[in-house]
Amino acid sequence: GAGVSQSPSNKVTEKGKDVELRCDPISGHTALYWYRQSLGQGLEFLIYFQGNSAPDKSGLPSDRFSAERTGGSVSTLTIQRTQQEDSAVYLCASSRDRTYEQYFGPGTRLTVT
Amino acid sequence: AQKITQTQPGMFVQEKEAVTLDCTYDTSDQSYGLFWYKQPSSGEMIFLIYQGSYDEQNATEGRYSLNFQKARKSANLVISASQLGDSAMYFCAMRAPPSGGSNYKLTFGKGTLLTVNP
Numbered sequence: 001g002a003g004v005s006q007s008p009s010n011k012v013t014e015k016g017k018d019v020e021l022r023c024d025p026i027s028g029h030t031a032l033y034w035y036r037q038s039l040g041q042g043l044e045f046l047i048y049f050q051g052n053s054a055p056d057k058s059g060l061p062s063d064r065f066s067a068e069r070t071g072g073s074v075s076t077l078t079i080q081r082t083q084q085e086d087s088a089v090y091l092c093a094s095s096r097d098r099t100y101e102q103y104f105g106p107g108t109r110l111t112v113t
Numbered sequence: 114a115q116k117i118t119q120t121q122p123g124m125f126v127q128e129k130e131a132v133t134l135d136c137t138y139d140t141s142d143q144s145y146g147l148f149w150y151k152q153p154s155s156g157e158m159i160f161l162i163y164q165g166s167y168d169e170q171n172a173t174e175g176r177y178s179l180n181f182q183k184a185r186k187s188a189n190l191v192i193s194a195s196q197l198g199d200s201a202m203y204f205c206a207m208r209a210p211p212s213g214g215s216n217y218k219l220t221f222g223k224g225t226l227l228t229v230n231p
Protein backbone atom coordinates (compact mmCIF):
# COMPACT_ATOMS: atom_id res chain seq x y z
CA GLY A 1 0.00 0.00 0.00
CA ALA A 2 0.93 3.65 -0.16
CA GLY A 3 3.43 4.91 2.35
CA VAL A 4 3.66 8.24 4.12
CA SER A 5 3.88 11.09 1.66
CA GLN A 6 5.12 14.62 2.24
CA SER A 7 5.03 17.76 0.18
CA PRO A 8 6.85 19.70 -1.00
CA SER A 9 10.02 17.64 -1.17
CA ASN A 10 12.10 20.81 -1.19
CA LYS A 11 11.26 24.33 -0.13
CA VAL A 12 13.44 27.40 -0.34
CA THR A 13 12.09 30.48 1.38
CA GLU A 14 13.28 33.88 2.42
CA LYS A 15 13.84 34.71 6.05
CA GLY A 16 10.66 36.10 7.58
CA LYS A 17 8.24 34.28 5.28
CA ASP A 18 5.73 31.67 6.45
CA VAL A 19 5.84 28.09 5.16
CA GLU A 20 3.46 25.14 5.27
CA LEU A 21 4.61 21.54 5.11
CA ARG A 22 2.15 18.75 4.43
CA CYS A 23 2.03 15.13 5.53
CA ASP A 24 -0.29 12.38 4.32
CA PRO A 25 -0.01 9.42 6.69
CA ILE A 26 -0.63 5.78 5.85
CA SER A 27 -4.37 5.16 5.64
CA GLY A 28 -5.77 3.91 8.92
CA HIS A 29 -2.81 5.03 11.02
CA THR A 30 -4.05 6.89 14.04
CA ALA A 31 -0.75 8.22 15.38
CA LEU A 32 1.21 10.92 13.54
CA TYR A 33 4.54 12.45 14.48
CA TRP A 34 6.65 15.32 13.17
CA TYR A 35 10.41 15.25 13.62
CA ARG A 36 13.15 17.62 12.50
CA GLN A 37 16.57 16.49 11.31
CA SER A 38 19.40 18.98 11.26
CA LEU A 39 23.17 18.63 11.18
CA GLY A 40 23.73 20.12 14.57
CA GLN A 41 20.81 18.63 16.49
CA GLY A 42 20.24 15.25 14.87
CA LEU A 43 16.66 13.97 14.88
CA GLU A 44 14.31 15.81 17.22
CA PHE A 45 10.69 15.20 18.06
CA LEU A 46 8.40 18.16 17.34
CA ILE A 47 4.72 17.23 17.77
CA TYR A 48 2.47 14.19 18.13
CA PHE A 49 -1.15 13.56 17.18
CA GLN A 50 -3.19 10.55 18.29
CA GLY A 51 -6.67 10.21 16.92
CA ASN A 52 -8.89 13.07 18.04
CA SER A 53 -6.93 13.76 21.23
CA ALA A 54 -5.21 17.05 21.88
CA PRO A 55 -1.73 17.03 20.32
CA ASP A 56 1.47 16.82 22.34
CA LYS A 57 3.34 19.98 21.33
CA SER A 58 6.15 19.60 23.83
CA GLY A 59 8.85 19.38 21.15
CA LEU A 60 8.01 22.55 19.23
CA PRO A 61 11.04 24.87 19.50
CA SER A 62 9.13 28.16 19.54
CA ASP A 63 5.66 29.62 19.16
CA ARG A 64 6.44 30.26 15.51
CA PHE A 65 5.80 26.56 14.96
CA SER A 66 2.31 25.10 14.87
CA ALA A 67 0.64 22.05 13.40
CA GLU A 68 -2.81 20.72 12.82
CA ARG A 69 -4.31 17.46 11.73
CA THR A 70 -7.59 17.56 9.92
CA GLY A 71 -10.08 14.70 10.07
CA GLY A 72 -7.55 12.48 11.80
CA SER A 73 -5.57 12.18 8.57
CA VAL A 74 -3.58 14.89 6.76
CA SER A 75 -1.35 17.09 8.87
CA THR A 76 0.16 20.49 8.15
CA LEU A 77 3.18 21.92 9.95
CA THR A 78 3.36 25.70 9.74
CA ILE A 79 6.43 27.79 10.48
CA GLN A 80 5.81 31.52 10.73
CA ARG A 81 8.44 34.20 10.22
CA THR A 82 11.07 31.63 9.25
CA GLN A 83 14.62 32.00 10.52
CA GLN A 84 17.82 30.54 9.11
CA GLU A 85 18.06 28.12 12.02
CA ASP A 86 14.79 26.58 10.84
CA SER A 87 16.67 25.13 7.85
CA ALA A 88 16.43 21.35 8.23
CA VAL A 89 14.68 18.27 6.92
CA TYR A 90 11.21 17.89 8.39
CA LEU A 91 10.10 14.29 8.65
CA CYS A 92 6.61 13.00 9.24
CA ALA A 93 5.90 9.51 10.59
CA SER A 94 2.74 7.56 11.22
CA SER A 95 1.95 4.37 13.06
CA ARG A 96 -1.04 2.10 13.36
CA ASP A 97 -1.30 3.02 16.97
CA ARG A 98 1.01 4.81 19.35
CA THR A 99 2.68 1.54 20.43
CA TYR A 100 3.52 0.29 16.95
CA GLU A 101 6.54 1.01 14.78
CA GLN A 102 6.61 4.36 13.04
CA TYR A 103 6.85 4.63 9.27
CA PHE A 104 8.47 7.75 7.91
CA GLY A 105 7.84 9.85 4.85
CA PRO A 106 10.60 11.11 2.53
CA GLY A 107 10.80 14.44 4.31
CA THR A 108 10.70 18.07 3.26
CA ARG A 109 14.04 19.83 2.99
CA LEU A 110 13.54 23.42 4.09
CA THR A 111 16.15 26.03 3.29
CA VAL A 112 15.76 29.54 4.69
CA THR A 113 17.89 32.12 2.89
CA ALA B 114 14.99 10.94 30.17
CA GLN B 115 16.12 8.52 27.52
CA LYS B 116 19.47 8.67 25.77
CA ILE B 117 20.85 6.74 22.81
CA THR B 118 24.57 6.58 22.06
CA GLN B 119 26.06 5.47 18.78
CA THR B 120 29.82 5.71 19.10
CA GLN B 121 30.74 4.90 15.50
CA PRO B 122 30.32 7.92 13.23
CA GLY B 123 31.40 5.82 10.26
CA MET B 124 31.98 2.17 9.44
CA PHE B 125 33.37 0.37 6.41
CA VAL B 126 32.69 -3.22 5.42
CA GLN B 127 33.50 -5.39 2.43
CA GLU B 128 30.63 -6.66 0.36
CA LYS B 129 29.36 -10.07 1.58
CA GLU B 130 30.90 -9.65 5.03
CA ALA B 131 28.97 -9.12 8.27
CA VAL B 132 29.08 -5.86 10.19
CA THR B 133 27.97 -4.81 13.67
CA LEU B 134 26.73 -1.31 14.41
CA ASP B 135 26.86 -0.36 18.07
CA CYS B 136 24.09 1.18 20.13
CA THR B 137 23.88 1.74 23.86
CA TYR B 138 20.97 3.29 25.67
CA ASP B 139 20.11 4.78 29.01
CA THR B 140 16.69 4.68 30.59
CA SER B 141 15.16 4.11 33.99
CA ASP B 142 12.04 2.58 32.49
CA GLN B 143 11.51 -1.17 32.71
CA SER B 144 9.35 -1.32 29.59
CA TYR B 145 10.77 0.15 26.41
CA GLY B 146 11.32 -0.60 22.75
CA LEU B 147 14.43 -0.38 20.62
CA PHE B 148 14.41 0.29 16.90
CA TRP B 149 16.85 0.50 14.03
CA TYR B 150 16.19 2.65 10.99
CA LYS B 151 18.13 2.97 7.74
CA GLN B 152 18.39 6.30 5.97
CA PRO B 153 19.83 6.10 2.43
CA SER B 154 20.99 9.19 0.61
CA SER B 155 17.43 9.67 -0.65
CA GLY B 156 16.52 10.74 2.88
CA GLU B 157 13.68 8.40 3.75
CA MET B 158 13.85 6.62 7.12
CA ILE B 159 13.27 2.91 6.62
CA PHE B 160 12.22 0.78 9.59
CA LEU B 161 14.45 -2.30 9.91
CA ILE B 162 13.92 -4.10 13.18
CA TYR B 163 12.34 -3.84 16.63
CA GLN B 164 13.21 -5.31 20.02
CA GLY B 165 10.99 -5.05 23.09
CA SER B 166 12.61 -4.88 26.50
CA TYR B 167 10.76 -7.99 27.65
CA ASP B 168 11.52 -10.02 24.55
CA GLU B 169 13.74 -12.94 25.52
CA GLN B 170 14.86 -13.74 21.99
CA ASN B 171 16.95 -11.42 19.86
CA ALA B 172 14.93 -9.96 17.02
CA THR B 173 15.75 -11.01 13.46
CA GLU B 174 14.48 -9.74 10.10
CA GLY B 175 16.13 -11.32 7.10
CA ARG B 176 19.78 -10.25 7.07
CA TYR B 177 19.26 -7.99 10.09
CA SER B 178 19.51 -9.15 13.66
CA LEU B 179 19.57 -7.24 16.90
CA ASN B 180 22.06 -8.32 19.54
CA PHE B 181 20.17 -7.29 22.67
CA GLN B 182 22.12 -7.32 25.94
CA LYS B 183 19.77 -5.88 28.50
CA ALA B 184 22.16 -5.86 31.45
CA ARG B 185 24.71 -3.93 29.41
CA LYS B 186 21.97 -1.72 27.90
CA SER B 187 23.15 -2.40 24.39
CA ALA B 188 21.20 -3.12 21.22
CA ASN B 189 23.68 -3.65 18.42
CA LEU B 190 22.54 -4.19 14.85
CA VAL B 191 24.17 -7.01 12.92
CA ILE B 192 23.93 -7.00 9.14
CA SER B 193 24.98 -10.27 7.57
CA ALA B 194 26.24 -10.68 4.01
CA SER B 195 26.52 -6.94 3.34
CA GLN B 196 25.34 -5.62 -0.01
CA LEU B 197 26.26 -2.41 -1.83
CA GLY B 198 22.71 -1.22 -1.25
CA ASP B 199 23.27 -1.36 2.49
CA SER B 200 25.41 1.78 2.28
CA ALA B 201 23.43 4.33 4.27
CA MET B 202 23.10 6.08 7.61
CA TYR B 203 21.78 3.83 10.38
CA PHE B 204 19.94 5.18 13.41
CA CYS B 205 19.23 3.45 16.67
CA ALA B 206 16.13 4.72 18.48
CA MET B 207 14.30 4.07 21.70
CA ARG B 208 10.69 4.43 22.69
CA ALA B 209 9.71 4.46 26.33
CA PRO B 210 6.34 4.84 27.97
CA PRO B 211 5.32 8.47 28.19
CA SER B 212 5.47 10.21 31.53
CA GLY B 213 2.09 11.68 30.78
CA GLY B 214 -0.40 11.29 27.98
CA SER B 215 0.20 8.76 25.23
CA ASN B 216 3.15 10.12 23.28
CA TYR B 217 5.42 7.26 22.40
CA LYS B 218 7.92 9.44 20.61
CA LEU B 219 11.26 8.08 19.46
CA THR B 220 14.59 9.26 20.81
CA PHE B 221 17.34 8.81 18.24
CA GLY B 222 21.08 8.38 18.35
CA LYS B 223 23.36 10.45 16.13
CA GLY B 224 23.68 7.68 13.59
CA THR B 225 26.43 5.60 11.95
CA LEU B 226 27.31 6.03 8.29
CA LEU B 227 27.94 2.59 6.80
CA THR B 228 29.86 2.23 3.56
CA VAL B 229 29.93 -1.12 1.83
CA ASN B 230 32.94 -1.56 -0.45
CA PRO B 231 32.84 -3.82 -3.51
